[in-house]
Amino acid sequence: MILQAIDIGYAYPGGGAALDGASLSVARGERLALLGSNGAGKSTLLLTLNGTLKPDSGTILLDGAPAGTTRADLKRLRSRVGLVMQDPDDQLFAATVAEDVSFGPMNLGLSTSEVRIRVEQALAALGITALAARPTHMLSFGQKKRVAIAGLIAMQPSVLLLDEPTAGLDPAGVEELMAVLTRLSEQGTAIVIATHDMEAAYGFADRVAVVAGLRVAREGIPEAVFADAALLADAGLKPPIVYEIAERLKAAGVIPADAAPRDRAELLGLIGGVLSG
Template identity: 40%
Template structure:
């Protein structure tokens, strides 16, 4: 049985916009999943249902063998298991200092004393936010705010981490730092699900790709196979990764996993 199972999930906003339409999806524990698709394809709505902010009108959501309901006690339990990092970090930051912001969720979850301090030290070191701890969040750069938002979610010790466009408006070094955090979490067997428009990153990083269009899942599978499918890419409005473009241009039989592998060919 998969760790996350979505069965015929549909979600409609109050204005009658159908955001998710009969979504079926299985994700294993510890997987690195990239969700791709055009704007409006349903990626953010999917994440909001996965973390419990939205509750689907139809279908079943099963996490770790337990069906998720819309009752408050069930949602509170889900919030502790599934952490969501919004695309815009300013949506999440509200406390007077970075330290208070990062610790807020952990304290509400009952963490205190030495356990809280150890947790804070760990996540601030991982996200390189230790030197920001006394600063007001509104004085930080956008990249720093992103790191603080991630740290606040990690402090709650979620088993599943959802990141909506984690690289939006980040420079190259900030992106590398964020990828290092994701790799570290993967080593801890966390299930990591990101939405992204960076098709090259999705190809190199993910071990499962979810392609969405107009609220539906068009395809799931390994990035190498799906992103080499020109019909699927055209239907989903996606570009082929640069690595695959180059291998086709050079008429190579191989399909390297990363650009580094390609350059060694």
């Protein structure tokens, strides 16, 4: 495990408890979806994982050791654990895309040539090389999200945390972004998304964790967690429609009992195969 939260407690000043005994582990290169209704504590947990918020209780471990709270400790933690907030305007501040993406690597004290290489690689990874010279205020919402991610990728983190990454994107934008995140995970970066978009989570995640009752109520492979109807009801969630349809079709013997389509395309492919056979 690269990153762990153990029994985290946190209360906002004057706002009551946001987390109470929340625990979560993140493994190298995995794709993890943190699920919960609005206000469940997903964002707060992400903010503690990268040191933006200091837990009132519990421990954050990085590579198995306490992350620490000194300025040097937090700099190391945030260089390894990047956080993309829900609104990219909260993170973009430089005049141009290239300048914004270069900010993080420059703060790591890298040479000018190394910074340039990292910026070029990050822009290419997100498919936004052509936007390098564009002013950040002239970007679309989806482009801003990609630039915010590129700025963190340029720091070569071990873990990338994203708060509601699909919010504000149209269906095509969601598909493009999730494809980018999948490629990043295949290159070894652990990706954690906090979301209530069950469809996107099901198509993306190797593992899901449900936040309810101020803690992580359950985690596991998506099919096992989504089969727990009582848990989802308590958490204010509904299973993905692809999962529900597939379960009905398996029960009716239309598709194989071991089939596990994760998205619309996979489900339609299974149905098409049955119909053509």
